[in-house]
Amino acid sequence: MTEQPLKGRRVAILATDGVEQVELVRPRAAVEDAGAGTALLSLAPGSIQAMNHDVEKGDVFAVEGTVAEASPDDFDALILPGGTTNPDKLRQDPAAVRFVKNFAATGKPIGVICHGPWTLVEADAVRGRTLTSYPSVRTDIRNAGGTVVDQEVVVDNGLVSSRNPDDLPAFCAAIVEEFAEGRHFAT
Secondary structure: OOOOOOOOOEEEEEOOOOOEHHHHHHHHHHHHHOOOEEEEEEOOOOEEEEEEOOOEEEEEEEOOEEOOOOOHHHOOEEEEOOOOHHHHHHOOOHHHHHHHHHHHHHOOOEEEEOOOHHHHHHOOOOOOOEEOOOHHHHHHHHHOOOEEOOOOOEEEOOEEEEOOHHHHHHHHHHHHHHHHHOOOOOO
């Protein structure tokens, strides 16, 4: 029997059109294999178009809820995948920014990869935190008060971050571990 450290946990995945497909699919599979239920939240109902390396259309994924109607209280953890246009669209949406800001304030764990930290920056959720990201996002993180390191995975008090799809094995292992630990600090 497979160990399921996330059995009974609910994980929100926040993404929209332009999400890097592998950064959505592999973390989702990792937490589901560990026993979690997941919900793909987006800006609007329907479906979102994933991309492969920002140049080739990937699969289309059904949205299971809108971020405007979601509450951080309904989830135990959050995954923010990358892709260049995905977090750029999310950080321009007030409901998405509010959800991420409120989620970060709960102390519940968050996994973020590649360009995903742009949404955290907009939600003022990197100040005083150490994380990694795709190189083009690092100045934004520093300007928002975060510390950036160049490692395949960084864990800072429940915030798990990685640089790019090459880091997915380490990222997936770390999010399962951190999500199993649960809340890391109180507001």
